[in-house]
Amino acid sequence: MPDNPVETHYTRNDLGEMILAALKAAGKDIDRLNPDDLAPVDEFHGGQRPATIRLAELVGFTGAERVLDVGSGLGGPSRYIAWRYGCRVSGVDLTAEFCRVAEMLTRVTGLVEKVDYRQGNALDLPFDSESFDVVWSQNAAMNIADRDRLYREMRRVLKPGGRLALQEVAAGVGGPPHFPVQWAREPAISFLLTPEDTRAKLEAAGFRVRTWQDTTEATLASAQARARHADSKPPPLGTHLILGPDWQAMARNSARNLEENRTRLFNAVLERTG
Ligand SMILES: C[S@@+](CC[C@H](N)C(=O)[O-])C[C@H]1O[C@@H](n2cnc3c(N)ncnc32)[C@H](O)[C@@H]1O
Numbered sequence: 470m471p472d473n474p475v476e477t478h479y480t481r482n483d484l485g486e487m488i489l490a491a492l493k494a495a496g497k498d499i500d501r502l503n504p505d506d507l508a509p510v511d512e513f514h515g516g517q518r519p520a521t522i523r524l525a526e527l528v529g530f531t532g533a534e535r536v537l538d539v540g541s542g543l544g545g546p547s548r549y550i551a552w553r554y555g556c557r558v559s560g561v562d563l564t565a566e567f568c569r570v571a572e573m574l575t576r577v578t579g580l581v582e583k584v585d586y587r588q589g590n591a592l593d594l595p596f597d598s599e600s601f602d603v604v605w606s607q608n609a610a611m612n613i614a615d616r617d618r619l620y621r622e623m624r625r626v627l628k629p630g631g632r633l634a635l636q637e638v639a640a641g642v643g644g645p646p647h648f649p650v651q652w653a654r655e656p657a658i659s660f661l662l663t664p665e666d667t668r669a670k671l672e673a674a675g676f677r678v679r680t681w682q683d684t685t686e687a688t689l690a691s692a693q694a695r696a697r698h699a700d701s702k703p704p705p706l707g708t709h710l711i712l713g714p715d716w717q718a719m720a721r722n723s724a725r726n727l728e729e730n731r732t733r734l735f736n737a738v739l740e741r742t743g
Contacts, residue, residue, distance in 0.1 A: 471565065474658050475612045479564040479711070485573050487710050488543075494705035502577050504548045509706045511545030511574060513651075514608035514636060515688055515723070515734060517708075521546045524607070527680055527738050528634045530554040534602035537561065537626060539591045540609020543711070544571030544584065550605070551583035559601075560586040561594060592618050599628045607636040611652050614660040616667070620674035624741055633676055633739045636684075639664045643730035647722040649715050651708075664735050676739035684734045689727050696724035 471477050481487070488510055492499050497506050504511075508518040516523075530536075532555035538547040541560025551558045562568050568588045575584050589595040591606075592615055604623045613619050623633055638652070640661035653659035662670070668678065699717040703709045709716040726732040 473563070476564045478612075478652075478654060478658060480566045481711060481713060482566070484566055484711065485570045488570065488574070488706075491705040491710060499577065502574075504545070504552045504578055504580075507543075507545060507548075507574055507578070509704070510708060510710055511543040511548070511571075513542045513545065513708055513711060515638070516636075516684075516691065518545070518549070520636060520736075521549055521607070524605075524634055524636050524736050525550060525553070527682075527736060528603060528605075528632060530556055530603070532556055535600065536603045536605055537594075537596065537601040539594070539604060539606040539623065540612075541571060541586060542567050542609075544574055544586060546605065546607055547571075547584050547586075548575060548578060548580050551580055552578075556583075556603075558584045559596070560584070561589045561591065561596075562586065563588070563590055592622060594622045594626050596626045598625050599631075601626050601631060602628055603632050603634060605634045608638060608652065610635075610667075611638045611661055612658055616660075616662060616670045617674065620671050620676070624675045627741045629741060629743065631741045632679070633671075633737075633741070635735075635737045635739070637667065637735055637737070639667055639733040639735060641726075641730040641733045646726045646731045649719050650722050650726065651712060651719050654715070661732065664733055667735075668737075671737075671739055675742050677742050678737060678739050680736070680738045682736045684736055685727060685732075688734050689724075692720075692724040692727055696721045 536558040538560040547558040547560045699720040
């Protein structure tokens with residue numbers, strides 16, 4: 470088992486086999502898969518594929534960008550950016566099991582020329598300075614306590630003028646979240662900052678805000694729908710495969726945390742200054 474609690478939280482042994490079995494059960498030909506087939510399971514953040522599309526449109530990719538996905542998970546967003554726009558994308562993630570599954574899913578979708586993964590820590594990114602045009606991250610920072618260092622590392626690997634695209638969960642004023650949630654079963658690995666504190670840390674690290682959108686209200690209805698559906702049998706393919714037996718409690722708590730203003734959601738695109 471992993472030796473750090475965040476990786477332990479996310480690790481599910483045999484996840485790759487479970488996903489392939491679920492794809493078959495969902496009627497997919499696992500020898501002819503494309504990123505759309507995987508989207509119900511490999512887009513592991515609130516709003517799933519539609520949220521990735523919205524953030525990608527905020528960035529406005531041309532296809533020429535070299536992209537780094539920090540906390541890349543199973544690789545849904547990185548494969549989507551490569552497939553839809555033609556960008557060359559690298560992913561880095563703390564969870565070894567996720568990196569293995571991400572590589573497998575990239576092979577079966579025929580995207581290995583465009584996308585690669587490395588196990589590593591966002592606080593010590595295994596990449597040279599000034600190597601990327603866009604650093605992208607969805608729903609990973611809430612597991613990371615040292616935001617100053619995280620944002621410094623993101624800035625370091627960006628080329629001057631490069632952009633940072635974020636989809637984040639932030640702290641609300643209604644008190645701490647109810648647990649378990651998708652990113653933590655207990656408070657010890659959950660590190661939410663308010664949107665204002667997050668923005669201040671990003672600016673202090675050397676970023677200028679281009680776009681900042683609070684997406685809480687827009688996301689609430691879909692979170693509530695997921696919480697209601699948590700009482701029914703899930704479809705074969707979904708993020709419950711990653712989350713494990715307490716996925717229903719997580720879905721209910723996600724909606725409740727938003728309703729009670731314990732969590733806020735935002736999308737942002739920032740630019741490296743200097
Ligand atoms: C909720 S998942 C999101 C995955 C992916 N971004 C997506 O949206 O599909 C959070 C991910 O952040 C990763 N993560 C958490 N802390 C990290 C760290 N310090 N360095 C790198 N990855 C980290 C976890 O391993 C996990 O894969």
